[in-house]
Each structure stands twice: as C-alpha cells, then as structure tokens.
Amino acid sequence: MTQHKLLPSPFANPEAVASYAEDAPRKVPGLADLHRMVTLLLSEQAPAGAHVLVVGSGGGLELKSMATLRPDWRFTGVDPSRAMLDLARHAVVPFADRVNLVAGTVEEAPAGPFDGATCLLTLHFLDRSERLRTLREIRRRLNPDSGLVVVHHAPPETDIEHWMARSAAFGGRGNSDWARARATGHTMAERLPLVDPAGEEELLHDAGFSDVALFYAAFSFRGWVATA
Template sequence: MIPFSDPVVVAGYAERTARIVPGLRDLHTMAGVLLAERAPADARILVLGAGGGLELRALAGMHAGWRFDGVDPSAPMLDLARTTLGPLASRVRLHEGDVDSAPMGPFDGATCLLTLHFLPSHERLQTLERMLVRLRPGASLVVAHHSIPGDAPARDRWLARNAAFSAASGVPAAQADGSVSAIRERLPVLSPAQDVDLLGEAGFTDIELFYCAFTFKGWVAYRP
C-alpha cells in the first residue's frame, strides 16, 4: 500500500495521481455531473478518501452552493487537502478516520474515488453499507478504483497496459513496471462483476458503469 504518511509521497500526490489515472480531471467532472442529477443546489456531499483534496476542489468549483464533509485516515493527506482547497476550504469539513468518522448526514450524495481498492471485500462491504445509511433516499454514490478481470492472463494484460500508460505519461519506466507487481501483490483488487455485486449487497440499486480506463472502473449507484 502507498505510504500516505510519507512526506515525499504526500508532496507528490497530485502530480503522480494525474499520471497514473487516465482522465483524472474528467473523472472528477463526471462525478460532479452524476451527483448533480439528484443533488439540490444547496447539497451536502460526503467524500470518502478525501485526502489530497483534488475531487473536493473540483466538486466545490463546479457547484458553488454545495457543502462537503471529507474523510480520510491520513492526517498529512488532509493537510494537503486544506492547501489544495485554498479559499474553497470554507465549505468543507475534514475528518480524520474511516467512514465511521463521517457524520450521519443525511447526505445528498457521496463519492469514494481511488479508495476502495485498498480494502478487502468484507471491509468494502461494510464501508459501502455505512455510506448507504448516511445518504438520503434516492441519493447518488459515485465510486471509482482499480477493478480488473479475475483470470490471470486478462489481469496481467490490463496491468501491463496500465503500466504502459503511466510510462507514456512521464512515470519512470522502472517505477511504472514495478506498479504491476505492487498492485498484484498488495491490493485486494476485485473483478468488475464482484464490485457490482458488492454494491448490490450493500443495498444500492440501479448500478451503472460510467468510467472505464484500463485497470480503473467507475460506477454510479443509488440509495433506494
């Protein structure tokens, strides 16, 4: 797992993430569009995995009336979020911890971007369930993370493609290649079918794929 307490890792987070996640800025914009389909102009939005502040800044910039609660287990990453947000920080409350550190809401929408792939399936399910109960009926949840087919040949092929993208985006080749082993050995990545099943098991409905970029997938789902 990436050491998000390492000052060097924290300082380089924004640049590194933009190089390894295809269409990162567009992913944030799409999340804002999807949330706005059901969230009111004065919405309260929950952002789980808010460290760094990139999606908070994007969403706050898109919707001037929204207020946010951002949750992350890393204090240094929350400090980075405050810096990233600048004057937009006045509309954001940050909480150190996991989903249980989030207020109960109810929230008009939620995001969990580039976070769930760090959690084994049973913890993911618990996290999704605890997000569900914090949402208003009908509210949207937007998630995106590594999600790769389960059979070895396909998994290796997509990991290699993701590494090639990182290298083409300016990540040193050795580092990009090393990410393949790191993802395979350290992250409890699920298949897309398993991810959809977990969202359904947690109680979400009308689950739709909206983002597909090499090893990354994104879904929007709703609280009944």
C-alpha cells in the first residue's frame, strides 16, 4: 500500500507493519466493501481473464479480495516495501499462481499492457509531481478504455485538519478523545502532501485519464474511478 521514495520509514520495518491486516480495516471506513466496489468498477471494463496492475500492493488486502471475487483474473502487484510485500505474499497464498509481486515503484512494474489498475491508500504519500508521474506511468501500462481506481486521503481544501482529525478519531475506534484526534490530524496534515479533491481530479486528467468520477467518500478519504 506504500509507494515511491517518500515511503514512510515504518513501512520498511517488519515489526511495525506486522499488524497491518488488523489495523487497516479499523482506520479506513468500510474497507472490505471498498475492495468489493473496486472489483466491481474494474469489472465493468475488464475482459474475462484480465490482468490487473496493483500499485502499492503491500499488505495484500486488495489483492486477496479481488482474487477471491474474480478467480479468472491475474494480478501484478508492485510495492517498494519488502516488509509489506512479505505480508502480501502471506495474504495471497491461496492465489499464488495468479499473483506476481514486484519489489519497487511503478517504474519497475512490467510494461503490460494491463486490463485495469488500482492504487489504494498510496498516493497521499507522494508530492504533486511524483503523484502525476506515478499516474502517467500507470496510464502508460494500461490498455485503451481500461479502468483505474484510486483511493487515498484527499480532504476538502477548507478545514483540512478537522477532516484528518475525524479520520484519526475513526481509526481510534470512534472514541471521544478529541484532543488526541486533533493532534493526530494536525500531524497528518503537516506530514502528508495532501491534495484537495479538485486537484486530484485535475491530476488524473493531466495524466491522460478521462471519465473521472468520484465513487467513495469517507471523512478525509476519497476514491475515484477513471478510464485510460
């Protein structure tokens, strides 16, 4: 789920990421249903036997979900964190014959062409220029008219810290420790190179995607589907 050279150091630490499979569903509203929605959206344009590129695939949660829902699909996942890729390998053991995992950034991914792509909970770690370059590299690897789904933190331009605090509170199991949630939201807003929703859609268009549409919004998280 991590990507490129702005990779936060904890993702490189096996001990720090050991609880990822338990932590992610707690922090991202409706994560299991989100994975189902992603699969459904890609299925609209992907052919039978599709080959899907999963950028930021460490952890393996979306790979496991999509491989379960679509037994006819193959997947190539790429992630720069070897610790996270180890988690992914464990998660996809039942589907190992259909999943290829690559250590590195999207530039290290095969040229394809792929029949669809995802980039979940990843782009908010990249500054604007790196984000655009990553989206262009994904676009370059996709068949014409195939789908891309992206999901990450993209709070409204106004009241950014408040929206990040709401996500932090949700990740803390919705407890009422708002002082702690506000402090966490402030830290996240400072450290993450966040882009507002309008800017995110502009980046997708600039990378060569069309039919950009919002399909998911939950506190500071947003998700879009687009066509190559």
